[in-house]
Amino acid sequence: MISVDFFKQGMRRLAAGVCVVTTLDEGRRTGLVATSVTSFSADPPSLLVCVNRSSASHDAVSRSGIFCVNILSHSDADFALLFSSAATREEAFASRSWRELETGAPVLADAVASFDCRIIKQEPFRSHTIFVGEIMDTLLPNRDIEPLVYMGGSYMTTSRRQPRQRELAMVDRIGFSDL
């Protein structure tokens, strides 16, 4: 087994989109900032998020059975900071526009993309719970999709590589063919 420091140093090299996961706690809006979101399956369309069981919003997600994953854009670093602390989360909610789709979980009106989910599996394991959410509805604002990316211990944006035919072909093969 490796040390926690070495683990963190390694995992910081895994690039990940930064998301705000929202839910309702007996009607009150709450949520967390997460980088542990990944697509799960196309049948049914679903995604997965890992939440620390000691996180303040864990039980609300678990009890409500719903959550919305909102992918943040490159301009959302300050918003994510506000959202990440319980003390300023209400301020974060108040600072932006929100919608509702199918489940009633708060949907950030201008996220890069939002996925409104109903939980179809909860799997507690050690410190975390794995939530799989069936995507009931999706909001894809028609705008620049440059996301906020966490990598190497800081925030990054993405820059497109030179398009090359082999790479484009490859996207078809590895991107979501595995779903």
Added chain:
Amino acid sequence: MISVDFFKQGMRRLAAGVCVVTTLDEGRRTGLVATSVTSFSADPPSLLVCVNRSSASHDAVSRSGIFCVNILSHSDADFALLFSSAATREEAFASRSWRELETGAPVLADAVASFDCRIIKQEPFRSHTIFVGEIMDTLLPNRDIEPLVYMGGSYMTTSRRQPRQRELAMVDRIGFSDL
């Protein structure tokens, strides 16, 4: 429920590091290209990967109980293409240098980072299996860590944002504090 096309269109907006997941199939090297890798917990240091049950390497991962996650660098797009097809996977293995750490799963010698894992949980659910691997050893080559990122239907690299104190503070709070 949303359409599969709409689902894929949405999930393409979630940036993800591109990884090669390797294992041994009765001693023979095999694996798959995956973007569905995320950190899981710091206690014990562990990560999670979702693998389609119809993937050729799924059963080898499941049976062997070991895998290695190798994070690809920005220059590895061609390698990922080779690795993604069973027909050229041996060629992909032959084209690079590999090592062994604790488990014996193939470790790419010059990945951005490699995590050698022993499976501590396998959770089949619908089309996929969720594998949680305890990280037995990690290889962090001392070099540029610019990764290959999949987003928006193509490969990207990351570009560092202007460092700002609030963002750096935020990294501490949301990066891996949730682990």
